[in-house]
Amino acid sequence: MIDRQTDASLARAADFESWAAVALAQWWPLLTGGLPPPSTTLRSWRALDGAALEFRVGFIARKMAEATLMPLARKAFHELGMTPDENEWRQSRGKHLVGDTADALVRVRFSDTAHTVFIRLESRPCRVSREAGLRLLGMPDENLPFPMPTVGPLDIRVARNSARHLLTQHGASPADPNDPFQLGPPDQVFDVGWAYIFPWSTASWYEQGAPPRLPAESGGPIAVVKHTGHTWMLRGIGGFDTQLADYAREQGIRHTISYPAE
Structure with a gap:
């Protein structure tokens, strides 16, 4: 357990x-x-x-x-x-x-x-x-x-810092002040080769297993591109791997590692 x-x-x-x-x-x-x-x-x-x-x-x-x-x-x-x-x-x-x-x-x-x-x-x-x-x-x-925040490829420490900032901004309005959004633990971060994918939920979910009370369209995991540092949140609706593959194709990136199905 x-x-x-x-x-x-x-x-x-x-x-x-x-x-x-x-x-x-x-x-x-x-x-x-x-x-x-x-x-x-x-x-x-x-x-x-x-x-x-x-x-x-x-x-x-x-x-x-x-x-x-x-x-x-x-x-x-x-x-x-x-x-x-x-x-x-x-x-x-x-x-x-x-x-x-x-x-x-x-x-x-x-x-x-x-x-x-x-x-x-x-x-x-x-x-x-x-x-x-x-x-x-x-x-x-x-x-x-040595961490390089402006030159790719970013290591996971720098990428996590970017993801944390984005989650803080995202959670400024919809999150319950008594139950803030929290990035997942390190072993739940997924590496698709060209980007790190950071899952997140509420603190009460990670600490107590309480089902998160999130808005219907609260967003999906956070992606951080290793070579550019571009950080964005996947849409909560729609396959995450499809969104990543679409982004990679638009940017001329080979997407060879699939993100696990939700």
Whole structure:
């Protein structure tokens, strides 16, 4: 039997990861003065409590650089609304920066010996169910492609962030404020080769299995095209695979992987 609390928690954790990945991609050029990003970034999940109910997701990216970028990073902190830890800055002689926003903790460190800048971005805490927490504890630190939000092919973290934004806009009027729309958990995302397809429903469906109270034409799953970032919602009426095939044909894309029948 599906544990819906686990599904809902893992979906929420995926939202946190996608947000943090996109924030790293957007903040990297500001924090480094336009230094090209590295090819990979280390992703890690950390429990903040012994019960494994509070987690923070973090990314560490590093790149060969010069110490002259540290004053640029300090200036960028202010542009991003972060107040640097002045004591850390003084003690490190301008080699360590620490600051935070309401959603993230950012650390920038420059190594004289390695001539390398290290940027660590960690999300605010994400509360999950016990079973989901155990799943996250079992996820090892992993080197993943550095997120590229403007250059295809998009990875699933960036695509999920786009889908989440569209769902938020879509749900602004028809959704019940006490039962917001929610993207499905990561294992329910479908890859048709040229696009990711994100299912969604109400939070009460994912958490309790309660039948969603949706308008008659509330829309279908959300498609995000990997090479262009184009994001749209399929019509709730009509075969989803037919809609995808029609779009692919219009765009000159080969549609070879069928979306499962509803």
